[in-house]
Amino acid sequence: MRKFNYELLEKYEKKIMNEFARRLGVTPMQIIEKNRASHITDIRHIYCKLRHDMHGLKYTAVASEIDRTPKAVKKGVIRIDDMLDIKDIKVVTMWNRVKCIPCTISQLTLLLASPTFVANADVYREAEFIHLYESVFG
Numbered sequence: 001m002r003k004f005n006y007e008l009l010e011k012y013e014k015k016i017m018n019e020f021a022r023r024l025g026v027t028p029m030q031i032i033e034k035n036r037a038s039h040i041t042d043i044r045h046i047y048c049k050l051r052h053d054m055h056g057l058k059y060t061a062v063a064s065e066i067d068r069t070p071k072a073v074k075k076g077v078i079r080i081d082d083m084l085d086i087k088d089i090k091v092v093t094m095w096n097r098v099k100c101i102p103c104t105i106s107q108l109t110l111l112l113a114s115p116t117f118v119a120n121a122d123v124y125r126e127a128e129f130i131h132l133y134e135s136v137f138g
Contacts, residue, residue, distance in 0.1 A: 045076030
């Protein structure tokens with residue numbers, strides 16, 4: 001059985017987290033680690049919202065990225081939605097900095113779903129993924 005090229009997918013996801021962290025002045029490790037400081041918690045929950053609401057990932061996928069449970073991710077997304085509804089200045093400011101981080105998840109999903117995009121796939125498909133990756137992240 002052939003496998004997807006998960007190395008490229010992981011590289012793509014790390015770019016999103018790195019860009020997110022850069023825009024908010026933290027490190028990716030601060031987002032992932034078990035830090036309960038309110039500032040870091042807000043940032044982590046905003047990351048969850050970005051990946052779930054804007055990039056279309058399921059709670060389980062986001063949870064695996066940041067080493068949390070899907071329930072915790074869902075709770076974080078709801079919490080940030082509530083804070084945006086009441087126009088919390090700190091959260092609104094952070095959200096406005098990161099909400100436009102691109103992720104053409106529908107294109108990525110279609111590409112990964114393609115039977116030819118596998119570890120031993122033809123070079124064209126891998127080159128297509130790399131082109132998509134570079135067009136999003138430069």
